[in-house]
Amino acid sequence: MRCALTALALLTLGGAAAADERLVHKRARFFEGQEVRVSVGFRELFDAGQRKRLKNGFATTVVMRIYLYRRSGGEPVSFAVRTLKAYYDPWDEHYLLRMQDHRGRRSRRFRRERDVVDRITSLWQFPIARSDQVRRGEQYFVAAIAEVNPMDEDLLAEVRRWLRNPHGGQRQVGSESFFGSFVSIFVNNKIRRAERTFRVRTQPFVRR
Amino acid sequence: MLTLKRLVAGVVVLCGLLQLDAGAAEPEGGEAAPTYLIEAIHIRGNSKTKDSVIIKALQVSAGERLSVDDIRFELSRFRVLSLGYFSEVRMRLEKGSRRGQVILVVHVSERGTIILTEVFFGSSEATSAWGGLGVAERNFLGYGINVDGAFVLGADPEVQSGAVQQAYRLRVSTRQLGSGALSVNAGFLYLEGSEFFRQSGTESSSDPDDFYSLRYRRVGGTLGVGFDIARFTRMYVEYRGERIDSNVPVTATETGAPIDFGIRDGTSVLSTIMLGLERDTRSDPVLPQRGGLLSVSALFSTGVVGSTYDFVKLSASYEHFFPVSWGHIIALQSAGGMLFGQAPFFEKFFIGDFNDLVPSRVLGLNFSTLPSRDIFGTSIDSKRYEEIALRLGVEYIIPWFRGGKYAYGGDFFFNVGLIALTSRDELRVRDRSLAESIPVDMTIDAGLRLDTFIGIFRFSIGNFLGRIPF
Numbered sequence: 231m232r233c234a235l236t237a238l239a240l241l242t243l244g245g246a247a248a249a250d251e252r253l254v255h256k257r258a259r260f261f262e263g264q265e266v267r268v269s270v271g272f273r274e275l276f277d278a279g280q281r282k283r284l285k286n287g288f289a290t291t292v293v294m295r296i297y298l299y300r301r302s303g304g305e306p307v308s309f310a311v312r313t314l315k316a317y318y319d320p321w322d323e324h325y326l327l328r329m330q331d332h333r334g335r336r337s338r339r340f341r342r343e344r345d346v347v348d349r350i351t352s353l354w355q356f357p358i359a360r361s362d363q364v365r366r367g368e369q370y371f372v373a374a375i376a377e378v379n380p381m382d383e384d385l386l387a388e389v390r391r392w393l394r395n396p397h398g399g400q401r402q403v404g405s406e407s408f409f410g411s412f413v414s415i416f417v418n419n420k421i422r423r424a425e426r427t428f429r430v431r432t433q434p435f436v437r438r
Numbered sequence: 439m440l441t442l443k444r445l446v447a448g449v450v451v452l453c454g455l456l457q458l459d460a461g462a463a464e465p466e467g468g469e470a471a472p473t474y475l476i477e478a479i480h481i482r483g484n485s486k487t488k489d490s491v492i493i494k495a496l497q498v499s500a501g502e503r504l505s506v507d508d509i510r511f512e513l514s515r516f517r518v519l520s521l522g523y524f525s526e527v528r529m530r531l532e533k534g535s536r537r538g539q540v541i542l543v544v545h546v547s548e549r550g551t552i553i554l555t556e557v558f559f560g561s562s563e564a565t566s567a568w569g570g571l572g573v574a575e576r577n578f579l580g581y582g583i584n585v586d587g588a589f590v591l592g593a594d595p596e597v598q599s600g601a602v603q604q605a606y607r608l609r610v611s612t613r614q615l616g617s618g619a620l621s622v623n624a625g626f627l628y629l630e631g632s633e634f635f636r637q638s639g640t641e642s643s644s645d646p647d648d649f650y651s652l653r654y655r656r657v658g659g660t661l662g663v664g665f666d667i668a669r670f671t672r673m674y675v676e677y678r679g680e681r682i683d684s685n686v687p688v689t690a691t692e693t694g695a696p697i698d699f700g701i702r703d704g705t706s707v708l709s710t711i712m713l714g715l716e717r718d719t720r721s722d723p724v725l726p727q728r729g730g731l732l733s734v735s736a737l738f739s740t741g742v743v744g745s746t747y748d749f750v751k752l753s754a755s756y757e758h759f760f761p762v763s764w765g766h767i768i769a770l771q772s773a774g775g776m777l778f779g780q781a782p783f784f785e786k787f788f789i790g791d792f793n794d795l796v797p798s799r800v801l802g803l804n805f806s807t808l809p810s811r812d813i814f815g816t817s818i819d820s821k822r823y824e825e826i827a828l829r830l831g832v833e834y835i836i837p838w839f840r841g842g843k844y845a846y847g848g849d850f851f852f853n854v855g856l857i858a859l860t861s862r863d864e865l866r867v868r869d870r871s872l873a874e875s876i877p878v879d880m881t882i883d884a885g886l887r888l889d890t891f892i893g894i895f896r897f898s899i900g901n902f903l904g905r906i907p908f
Contacts, residue, residue: 283528285530286529286530286531287506287531287540288512288529288530288531289506317471317472317506320533321538328469328471385509385512385513
C-alpha cells in the first residue's frame with residue numbers, strides 16, 4: 231500500500247512538473263494611430279527540436295490568439311487570430327511562409343531559417359484594436375496564446391479511435407480487471423492539443 | 439556577348455537571393471503549399487520491426503501526388519505511433535530523382551514491447567489469497583503480432599471439497615491496419631476451477647462452511663475476426679470451443695433441495711459463436727469527457743456447432759459522457775443481458791461482475807463466497823449466477839490533471855448504481871407484482887483513475903470493500 235501511494239505521488243508530481251504550457255511576461259512596444267498596434271517577440275516558442283523540424287518539408291503551423299484586456303479585468307476588448315504556416319522546399323532550398331489574419335492572406339519566401347523563425351515567433355506592429363475601442367488614461371495589456379502544430383478535433387478523434395481497441399477483441403459486458411487495459415501506453419504523451427503552447431502577457435500600457 | 443549574358447544572369451540571381459532574404463513579395467491571396475510526387479518511402483531506425491509493418495500503417499503511399507499540407511502525413515505519424523512499438527516517429531521529405539519528386543523518410547525509434555498487462559491479487563473468507571499477472575509481447579518477431587498470456591492462482595479454498603483454482607490464458611492477435619482492415623485473434627484457455635454453491639446458512643452469510651465446492655476443468659480456445667463497418671463502429675465474430683470436465687456430486691442443501699450446479703456431469707462440450715458490435719464515439723479511450731460507448735453481443739451455443747449446451751446469451755452496455763459547465767463530467771451507464779436456454783453456470787451473469795462491492799471473476803474464476811449486500815431487502819443476496827442482469831448507474835467525474843510527462847491524466851470518480859439479478863423462472867412464478875419480485879441492490883464506488891506511462895491504474899474503494907466480509 232505504501233509503495234502504491236509513493237508511486238502515485240511520484241507520478242502526480244512528475245505529471246504536474248512536466249506540463250508544457252507556460253505563461254511568460256514580455257516587454258512589448260505599443261503604437262498609437264487609427265489603430266493600436268503591438269510589437270512583441272517570443273522566440274522561446276521554437277526550441278532546437280522545433281527548428282530542426284522546420285526543415286522536414288512538412289508544414290509547421292503556429293496559431294496565435296491575441297487578446298486585448300483592460301487591466302482592471304473583464305471580457306477582452308478585442309480578439310484576433312493569426313495563423314502562420316512555414317514550409318521548407320527541399321528543391322529550391324527556401325522557406326515559404328503563409329500568413330493569415332483579419333487583414334487577409336499573404337505569403338513570403340525566406341532563405342534563412344533565422345528569418346522565418348523570427349517571423350513566426352513575433353508580432354510586428356500587429357493591429358490589435360481600433361483606437362476608439364481603447365479609452366484614454368485606462369491601463370490595458372495584451373495576452374496571446376501561441377500553439378505550435380495544434381491538432382484539430384477531427385484528427386484527435388481519429389487518432390484516439392485507433393487506440394481504443396488495439397487487440398481487436400470485444401469487451402465483455404460487466405467485466406473489468408483491477409488494472410484495466412493498457413490501450414494507450416505509448417501514445418498518450420504524443421497526443422496533445424498542440425506540440426507546444428506558449429502564453430504571453432505584456433506589460434500594461436496607457437493610451438495617451 | 440557571353441560574358442554580358444552571364445553578368446545579367448548573375449545580377450538576376452543575386453537580386454532574387456536578396457529579395458528572398460528580405461521576404462519575397464507575395465501574390466495576392468498567398469502562395470499555395472508545395473505539392474510533390476512521392477517517389478519512394480524509406481524506413482529508417484527499425485532493427486526489429488519489419489518495414490512492411492510500418493509501410494502498411496502509413497496513410498500515404500509511393501506514387502501519390504500530395505500537398506505537404508495533406509492531413510494524411512500527420513495521420514501517418516500517429517498511425518505508426520499507435521502501433522505501440524516506437525517511442526518516436528519522425529518524418530521528412532528529401533529530394534527525389536527529379537524535380538517535383540520527393541522521398542518520404544520515416545525515422546522510428548524502437549522501444550521495448552514486452553509489457554505487464556494485468557495484475558491480480560486479493561483475498562476473501564473462502565480463499566485466503568489469490569494472485570496472478572498478465573504479460574504481453576506486442577510486436578512478436580517484428581511482425582506486429584500481439585501475443586499475451588495471463589495466469590491466476592489461488593490458495594486452497596476453505597470450502598468443503600474445494601481445490602486449488604488456477605487459470606492460464608494465451609492470446610494472439612493482429613493489429614487493425616488500414617481503414618476497415620480485418621483483425622484476427624485466437625486464444626487458448628486452461629482453467630481448473632472450484633466454484634462455491636450454498637448448501638446451508640442464511641442468504642447473507644459468506645461463511646465458507648455454508649458452501650459446497652464443485653470442481654471442474656475447462657480447456658479450449660477461440661478464433662475471431664473484427665472489422666470496421668463504419669467510422670466508429672466495429673463488428674466482431676468469434677468462435678469458441680471448450681471441453682468441460684466435471685464430477686457433479688448428488689448433494690442437497692440443508693432444506694433437502696438439490697443443488698443446481700448448472701453444469702453437465704462428466705465431459706461436455708461448449709461450442710459457441712459470438713456476434714458483437716461496438717460503437718465508440720468517446721473523446722478518449724481512457725479518460726473520456728464526451729461521447730459514448732455502445733457494446734452489443736449475441737452468443738449462440740447449439741448442437742448444430744457441436745455444443746452440449748443449447749442457449750442464447752444477449753448482452754448490451756452503453757455509457758455516455760456529458761461535460762458539465764463547471765468542467766466536471768457526468769457519465770450515464772447501463773449494462774445488462776438475458777440468457778435463454780441451459781447454459782453452464784460460468785456463462786450466466788455473475789453478481790461480482792455487476793456489483794462493485796463483490797469481487798469480480800479473474801480469468802473466469804471466482805474466489806469468493808461474498809454475496810451482494812441486499813440493502814433494499816429484496817433477497818438479492820441469494821443471487822450469484824443468474825439469467826437476467828441489469829445495471830443502471832451514474833458516474834460523476836472530476837478531472838484532476840492532463841498532460842504530464844509520466845502521468846498523462848488523472849480523474850477522480852464517484853459512481854452509484856442499481857443492479858438487478860434474477861432468473862426467468864423467478865419472474866414467472868411469483869406471489870408479488872413484477873416490480874416487487876426483482877431482486878435489486880445498490881452499488882457504489884469511488885476512487886481515482888490514472889493514465890500513466892506504465893499503464894492505466896484504477897484505485898477504488900470498491901476494490902477494497904469487495905474483499906471485506908460483513
